[in-house]
Amino acid sequence: MELYDINRYALIVTPSEALLRWAIREDASIEEEIDFEDTSDLTTVYLMPDFDEIEEAEEWLENNFLPILENLLGEWVEDDSNWPDNLAFNHFEKFSDYTITNMVIDTQDASYDQDEED
Known part of the structure; x- marks a missing residue:
């Protein structure tokens, strides 16, 4: 297996305990689905543009957080x-x-994500 470095940043987002507690207040039935000790299965990864410095990525997030938060x-x-x-x-x-x-x-x-052509 070869590894390929992607020239992109990634934003790794896990719902916080505050979000999960709020969601349970909205719908108590979801509490049984949540393991507060291990929320790793609730994590989402968003690919971001490439930046020269981490500060640029942080600034990009501050300017583009809304669709991610809404999701x-x-x-x-x-x-x-x-x-x-x-x-x-x-x-x-x-x-x-x-x-x-x-x-x-x-x-x-x-080629992994490309459609196969007959």
């Missing part, structure tokens, strides 16, 4: 009328545990 909230509470009003970056910070990394490695070659 995160929507996974737990579908009715957006129950979401907080005027979503801001501090909501993203409250409702997610996140990491940005510049080490993105693909274990498949470039």
Whole structure:
């Protein structure tokens, strides 16, 4: 197996305990689905553009967090009328545990995602 370095950053997002507790208040039936000791199976990875410095990635996130936050909230509470009003970056910070990394490695070659042609 060969490894292929992807010239992209990745945003790794896990719902925070605050988000999960809020979601349970909205729908108590989901509590049995959540293991607060191990939330790794709730993690989502978002590929970001390539940047020269991590600070650029952080700035990009601050300017582009809204669709990611909406996706995160929507996974737990579908009715957006129950979401907080005027979503801001501090909501993203409250409702997610996140990491940005510049080490993105693909274990498949470039043709992996291409459609096979007969």
